[in-house]
Amino acid sequence: MTPQQRLATREFFGIKLGLDTMAALVEALGHPERTFLPVIVAGTNGKGSVTAMVSRALRAAGLRAGRYTSPHLVHLRERFAIDDVDVDDDVLDNALDAVFDAEAALLSRAALPGPATYFELTTAAALVVFRAAAVDVAVVEVGLGGRHDATNIVRAPYAAITSIAFDHMAHLGDTLAAIAREKAGVIMPGAIVVSGVGDHEAAAVIADTCAAQGANLVRADEDAEVDVTMHGGETTIRLRTPFRAYGPVRLALRGGHQVTNAVVAVRLLEALEFAGVGGGAKAITTGLADASWPGRLxxxxxxxxxxxxxxxxxxxxxxxxxxxxxxxxxxxxxxxxxxxxxxxxxxxxxxxxxxxxxxxxxxxxxxxxxxxxxxxxxxxxxxxxxxxxxxxxxxxxxxxxxxxxxxxxxxxxxxxxxxxxxxxxxxxxxxxxxx
The missing domain is CATH 3.90.190.20 (Mur ligase, C-terminal domain)
Incomplete structure (x- = not known):
């Protein structure tokens, strides 16, 4: 049985929220999440699009960028990308082998309550892939929620929360405030957090969480001006932030909702640039104009x-x-x-x-x-x-x-x-x- 076939046997184990298993796995693997700068993207809708834009822009800036997303559409490899190219089967199998070995060692000494879930295994494998590829930055899309999602093991100093809407209520709560509290769980102490959330109730939760964590909140639309032109289902924007002006640029990803996602991506990339990571207007506009996110319009x-x-x-x-x-x-x-x-x-x-x-x-x-x-x-x-x-x-x-x-x-x-x-x-x- 190949590593990917072994993984498939865990596919229907269901959802398990919590970081205990991930904490044990990354320790057993030698903490691969500490070998690169993690950027985490949470939200109900738009997080995959923002992940794609940011990853593309970082690559355009000359950085070696990893990208982890879920779910995949056709092939498992789609979840793991280095410089926007899906990893090959050998790379993925080697990473999964390492994760399975770590899990087996932990289970043998009763250091895990039970087998890891499909998503925990793929998340751990992504971290191993990124370490092996020596990425500078990894852009990580949250799977479900944020606070207890397996991806939150990265403890990212840069985060985006794209939107808050009703989804997965059985796990996240049945009010926007409750859902926002779960999404806001990705906010680490002292982090830079870019929020595209427009709902007042949810936005207040994110602001309160940032204040409690001593995190710097950047509201994506604050002090930003966007001119939007729609033609034939395509979107062109001109954007001015407090940092610089961009455009006109035709967004690679279709739909008016991508305007908000683009602004979130730009403000997040500007925050990284301010810290000396990537940057430049050309790289950022390339992220907006060339991002690829299949299966979305x-x-x-x-x-x-x-x-x-x-x-x-x-x-x-x-x-x-x-x-x-x-x-x-x-x-x-x-x-x-x-x-x-x-x-x-x-x-x-x-x-x-x-x-x-x-x-x-x-x-x-x-x-x-x-x-x-x-x-x-x-x-x-x-x-x-x-x-x-x-x-x-x-x-x-x-x-x-x-x-x-x-x-x-x-x-x-x-x-x-x-x-x-x-x-x-x-x-x-x-x-x-x-x-």
Whole structure:
């Protein structure tokens, strides 16, 4: 069994929050997290986009940059990147072997309460990968929450909190303030914290946490001016911060919501530059203009000419951002291909998208938390009684059904669905949209 196959056996162990296992693992591994400068990015939506922008800008500044994100869409390797290039299987397998060896030694002397989870193992492997690659900086995306997330073992002196919205309420709480408290757990004593949070209740929690930790809070929009031009679904900005002016620059990542993410990324990069890490206007604008984040408003074209958009929207805030972009880009009416997890706010997720659809193809991914396609279809029919709904047994069958109608299509509702469709696309004769 290969290391990646061993890891896959832990995939369905569920979620375990807390840092005890991670603390034991990194000690057994010789503290790889202390060999580079960690930058942590938390938030409900936008954290992956900010991670991608910051990592790209640091590479453009001449630094060796690591990037750790989750989940992956198709291949596990996607979670681990050095200078924006996914690591190869040999590098990942070597890191996983080291982590499994450390775990086995700890378990043998009862120094762990039980086996590590999938996410704990991948996070520890990322730290080992970064040490082996001798990265200068590692940009680490939080998995779930912040305070008890495995990534928080890095104790980063630089942090961003992109947004606070309702998601994962069973683990993080059912108010924005409660969710903000969990996200704010990444704030270390004396850290520089850039916040894109606009909600007053959540913003107050972040400000209070910074004050309690003696951290320096930078509100991303404070003393910043942004001019935004939207055309054909693409976004161009001019940005002026207290430090310098940028632009015009066309954002590589689509959607009006990426403006806030870009401002957060710039203010975080400026904070790093002030400390002598990376920097320069050219490097920062390169981060905004060249960042790559697949499966987020990703445009594709099927072999039969059907235009397609893939988006990882999996909570109400993400769905609302997707709906706004679809209207701005004129990418509607459309066929919606969707699948959801049982623990999500399915009605809140679908409600912004259903008015833009002429038909729905409901499916399910192969995952324990997946909502059965028939249950999803029943929810859709209750929300929009006059909308045609087709049930497909798999994402591949769903895409075949959507393709038959030769109408523009949107895939959304779950990152796992986006990953399954991307795998299907990789096996089919498709092209990327040149736009």
């Amino acid at each position: 990703e445009r594709r074209t099927l072999a039969n000419g059907v235009p397609l958009v893939l988006d990882g929207a999996h909570n109400p805030a993400g769905a609302e951002a997707l709906a706004r972009w679809l209207r701005e880009a004129g990418f509607w009416p459309m066929t919606l291909v969707t699948a959801c997890m049982r623990d999500k706010d399915v009605e809140g997720l679908l409600s912004p998208l259903l008015p833009l659809a002429t038909r729905i193809v409901a499916t399910a991914v192969d995952f324990p938390r997946a909502l059965p396609a028939t249950d999803l279809a029943a929810t859709i029919r209750a929300l929009a009684p006059g909308l045609p709904v087709q049930v497909a047994p798999s994402p591949a069958a769903a895409m075949a059904a959507a393709s038959e109608h030769r109408a523009r299509a949107v895939v959304a509702g779950s990152l796992l669905l986006v990953g399954a469709v991307r795998a299907w696309l990789d096996a089919a004769p498709v092209t990327r949209d040149p736009a």
